[in-house]
Amino acid sequence: MNSFWIILFHTYLNKLKSKSFIITTLMTVVIVLGLTNIQNIIDLFDKNGGKDSIAVLDETGQLYEPLKQQMKATNNDIKLTQYKGTEKEAEKAVEEGKYNGLILLRFNGEQLPEATYKAMSIADSSLFADLQIGLQQVKTMLAASKINLTPEQLQKLYEPVAFDKVALEKDAKTEEELNQARGLVYVLLFVIYFSVIMYASMIATEVATEKSSRVMEILISSVSPIKQMFAKIIGIGLLSMTQFAVFLIVGYYSLMSNMDSLKDGFFGVYGFGSIPTATIVYAVIFFILGYFLYATLAAFLGSLVSRIEDVQQMITPMTLLIVGGFMIAMFGLGKPDAAFITATSYIPFFTPMIMFLRVGMLTIPVWEAVLGIALLVATIIALAIFGARVYRGGVLMYGRSNSFKDIKQALELTKNE
Incomplete structure (x- = not known):
């Protein structure tokens, strides 16, 4: 088990101290500060005071x-x-x-x-x-x-015609609550989308980098490939939490200090004054589960390539799944109760974004959210077992291999060990 923690913290600390991580974090902090100070920046450049x-x-x-x-x-x-x-x-x-x-x-x-x-x-x-x-x-x-x-x-x-909207469903959200939920879900969907697509790609690249430098040959002689895979997944997961903690702290304090100048814009329309605790809990759950789902998928896909240049081609189908879920969620912001949105929220690869959209904007039975989470967890476990077998054989494969036919070869190598 010591080797597992060594790889985990090595992955975490190595990425934490890398120039790319530091530059990306600083650039994103600047963007967050810019967005929360947007009105002050506009006033600074506007000689006529707006x-x-x-x-x-x-x-x-x-x-x-x-x-x-x-x-x-x-x-x-x-x-x-x-x-x-x-x-x-x-x-x-x-x-x-x-x-x-x-x-x-x-x-x-x-x-x-x-x-x-x-x-x-x-x-x-x-x-x-x-x-x-x-x-x-x-x-x-x-x-x-x-x-x-x-x-x-x-x-x-x-004079505008009097036209009120009344929800017959028990405990249905009011218009104001829907606007707040829509704004929150909109922001968090972007967070889930970009974090999953960025950190899953980082895992695949990390595995391919070690294979291309032949470090993997040394590692597998002392540490099992399965330990390597999950140590990297958790290590980069900790890295993402660290980065998002920085963004949230900076964004929160900057937002609070500029709330008066932003109240007439996006935050005035949607508002974030009273975010339901359940929505925050669901956001954290679906963020973590979505990360592990795509991180596991990225790890074994990255193990199939020996060159860094082939990583993007191999993980393209995974990227398209993430993009597909995000686009469906964007459509669902306007019609969260559509049958199509309900059906796709139970497809595990779309669940992190679309089920979160539903629980954020609708008053759905708890069992529906629990069922979506259960299906997602089951898929992660199945993918982890299958992915570990592919990873175990994939790290032994070298040469120009960027085809999904290599999954079969990786599984055969695992059986022959």
């Missing part, structure tokens, strides 16, 4: 004030300024950076407003959309006055 300055050339003399009032209601970050010069002078002011854009107001043949928007670039579709909505409201009011509609009648006409 406001868009628009010059208005009103040919009618009647549309500027109504439009200005509408824009205050639509988007207060758009500052309209009535321009007194000519169109050419206004265009030059835009080119010199005094304004973000220019809007020309005029009447059409029916004496209703129309406009032309000019800017150095028309890539900012949200700014154009806000201006268009404001002008549309002005046009609606003028058209209503022409047919003698009172402001009260116009308000009634555009």
Whole structure:
């Protein structure tokens, strides 16, 4: 057993001190800090304090004030300024950076407003959309006055219809709870996806590296291949926990210190103020089980290749399984109760992401989550037994071997030992 712990801690410490791990961790920490400080970064580079300055050339003399009032209601970050010069002078002011854009107001043949928007670039579709909505409201009011509609009648006409949603299922989540769950599940799905795909690939590469350097020949003379496989899986698992602990600590404190600036964005819509304990527990369970499922798969696939260059080709089917589960989960965010989502949540290779999606967004019976976990554990055990046999023979195979037919050869070598 001592040899098992030696390999485990050697794998962990060797990867922990590697330049690639340190650089990756630092880069990810910078990204986390950037995302949680995004509003401060935008304000730092925005010389107008987040406001868009628009010059208005009103040919009618009647549309500027109504439009200005509408824009205050639509988007207060758009500052309209009535321009007194000519169109050419206004265009030059835009080119010199005094304004973000220019809007020309005029009447059409029916004496209703129309406009032309000019800017150095028309890539900012949200700014154009806000201006268009404001002008549309002005046009609606003028058209209503022409047919003698009172402001009260116009308000009634555009008043949203009362349309409530009521869930008949007992203990069903409210709209607010669903938004919170959707945001949390969205974030954690990315965490599960990237962690599994990154660390499983690391295990396969680690095994192939040792084989290519012939270190494996020395190792198998003193330590059984099965011990090697599980020592590497657990060692890199500890490495992933260490890295994620750093990300979570940095992200949590940075998020808490910038919550005021983020409350109107993603966190304002979804919110993370009251995360159910059960959801966190399920997230940890499915993260760990998903890791062991794909790590075991990656270890024995990595044992079949002798060159590092062949690793990616060998683990491509595994990668496609992870991507497939992630894409299904992304679809399920909008329809978590679809029959297709329910069925695929019991497929072990998809369970870590899709069953977690269901338990996070729906109120499902506990037995369904337990069944999904049981199937996942059973698959891991079966894969570990089969993978250990393949790994045991695979580490003895050298030469250009990157075909799945080599699994049969690896099993034959295991029998002949």
